[in-house]
Amino acid sequence: MNWVAGGFIFRRTESVYHRLDPRVKLLLSILLFTLAIISRSILELLGIIAFVLVLSEIAKILRRVSRTMVFTMGFAAFIFVLNYLIGKNLLLSVLYAARFVAIVVTTSLFFITTSPDELEQVMNAFHLPRDIVFAFVTAVRFIPVMLMDALQIMDAQKSRGLEMQKGNLVRRVRNMVPVLIPLVVNSVIRSGELAEAMESRAYGAVARPTSLNLYRSSLVDRVVSVVAVVLFALAVYAFYFVFPTQLL
Amino acid sequence: MIEFKDVTFVHPTGTTALDHVSLTIGDGEALAVVGENGAGKTTLIKHITGLLKPTSGAVLVDGEDSRERTTAELSKKVGVAFQNPDHQLFSENVEEEIAFALRNFGFGEELVKQRVDWAINFFGLEEYRRSSPLTLSGGEKKRLTIACILSWDPGVVVLDEPTVGQDVIQKEKLSEIIRMLKSAGKTVIVVSHDIEFLWPMQTRVVVMSRGRVIADGPAAELMLQRETLASARVSQPQLVALYQALKNRPPAPFVHVHDARNWIAGLVK
Numbered sequence: 001m002n003w004v005a006g007g008f009i010f011r012r013t014e015s016v017y018h019r020l021d022p023r024v025k026l027l028l029s030i031l032l033f034t035l036a037i038i039s040r041s042i043l044e045l046l047g048i049i050a051f052v053l054v055l056s057e058i059a060k061i062l063r064r065v066s067r068t069m070v071f072t073m074g075f076a077a078f079i080f081v082l083n084y085l086i087g088k089n090l091l092l093s094v095l096y097a098a099r100f101v102a103i104v105v106t107t108s109l110f111f112i113t114t115s116p117d118e119l120e121q122v123m124n125a126f127h128l129p130r131d132i133v134f135a136f137v138t139a140v141r142f143i144p145v146m147l148m149d150a151l152q153i154m155d156a157q158k159s160r161g162l163e164m165q166k167g168n169l170v171r172r173v174r175n176m177v178p179v180l181i182p183l184v185v186n187s188v189i190r191s192g193e194l195a196e197a198m199e200s201r202a203y204g205a206v207a208r209p210t211s212l213n214l215y216r217s218s219l220v221d222r223v224v225s226v227v228a229v230v231l232f233a234l235a236v237y238a239f240y241f242v243f244p245t246q247l248l
Numbered sequence: 249m250i251e252f253k254d255v256t257f258v259h260p261t262g263t264t265a266l267d268h269v270s271l272t273i274g275d276g277e278a279l280a281v282v283g284e285n286g287a288g289k290t291t292l293i294k295h296i297t298g299l300l301k302p303t304s305g306a307v308l309v310d311g312e313d314s315r316e317r318t319t320a321e322l323s324k325k326v327g328v329a330f331q332n333p334d335h336q337l338f339s340e341n342v343e344e345e346i347a348f349a350l351r352n353f354g355f356g357e358e359l360v361k362q363r364v365d366w367a368i369n370f371f372g373l374e375e376y377r378r379s380s381p382l383t384l385s386g387g388e389k390k391r392l393t394i395a396c397i398l399s400w401d402p403g404v405v406v407l408d409e410p411t412v413g414q415d416v417i418q419k420e421k422l423s424e425i426i427r428m429l430k431s432a433g434k435t436v437i438v439v440s441h442d443i444e445f446l447w448p449m450q451t452r453v454v455v456m457s458r459g460r461v462i463a464d465g466p467a468a469e470l471m472l473q474r475e476t477l478a479s480a481r482v483s484q485p486q487l488v489a490l491y492q493a494l495k496n497r498p499p500a501p502f503v504h505v506h507d508a509r510n511w512i513a514g515l516v517k
Contacts, residue, residue, distance in 0.1 A: 149335070155299050156336040158319040159328045160396065161352030178348070181338035185382060189334070 009144050010115050017059030021221040022118035023125060028055070028224075029110035031232040035239075036102035042091065044239055045098040052105045061112050068108045072101050116141045121215055134203075138194070146187060153182045249275055250296055250326075250404065250435070255305035257291055257459075265291040267459040268305070275403070278426070278436045280446045280467070283456035284481035289439045290331075292456070293406050296437075298322045309404075324353055327397030331409040333389035337381040342373055342392060345381045346399050353400055367395040387418035394425060404435040411442040419445055447471065447485035448503055455480045468500060 056065040076097040083093035123133040250273040257266040294300040298314040307314040339345040350360045455463040457480035491501040502508040
């Protein structure tokens, strides 16, 4: 479980990609995400995934993105089987499964390389309400904490004879109850404690608090943004006019 | 009997949590495991129930290799009360909470009822029988988690940081429970860095540091070794420090405050 989560959670790493303005990283992920949505060919999707892997290598997170992909494969296989059983179209089923993988890796690229602080800055840049930004960023920050809680709860319940992988699907789902209830209860207690701690540290005292770090786009950020938009436009042109084939 | 045979455990992240640990814990023995945070204490006990499997070496519980047994199988012999009761309590009421493990282990309903009644009475939880475990106080939750474990009568009882968040009265109650377990012939393993809580029990003590066992012996001898303890960031019990500070002192360290008081009163006279 920890191994899987490593493929989704931000960890501080020193790389050119990590140093980019978070708004540029968001732009890159949005452009790749959009390409994954509009692509109509398996080869195009494989090209997008390959491009994400190249970016991951630059960001020194190739192994972690690979974990994300491995984790995604199970769901992708499910999507493939479901589509094949309904539509009886092999290539279309592969396309949907590949699209799912592409969507997940493009979004995970952003979340793995963007710290919660940067995420907050990005959301503030869009002038979203402060409370919503705070709630969202806090939720992201607490994912690793909840993961550790879940692991400890699972250990405690296994030590009381709970065999989570035993039985049929219904039994396995029921086996999750002794883990989920303490997890939810702990999260609710923690959120109450956090709210009290925030209020005691003057959260909400001023309408527009200042920020410790202000992001200003560097030349590199601007160049990367322009190149990304140009490449995106070329890719869209290629998808629809140069290789207008379907599926493969 | 629990045997650690040259056990090394390396986390998937590459951190070595146990480094060539060899340890034998006899039946009916009381053992305290001390050491700073990250010394490997919790990793050690997770090996006893098979929650973690050694990277190299072997852990034998009553001669059975932990790698060949599931946690559920080993837990029937080894009951572990983890540090935070909120990490395990989930049932509708106290009765159901205690019955949870008994049903997992396949006890019949009649036996489940008998064991639940015994545990509730023994730990003084009668008035909370139908209450939600989540509404209990910190000390009551702790007692309930230990009641849950003792209900299936494991031969080995492991208490992980039992004193965290407990007031003085609750600590006294915990001491009584541990004394009772010892007198009932259970193997008791207490993992803690609350040295003042452990000292009066006069158990065997294992000192851990950076995944290694750096000292192992009776509390009365080991707690005199100030430098060994300091290297594991463990402080001496205050009564031992006082004993060593005295020029005119008895042959053995003070175990209880009244021992020290009587001795010093004799000196003053």
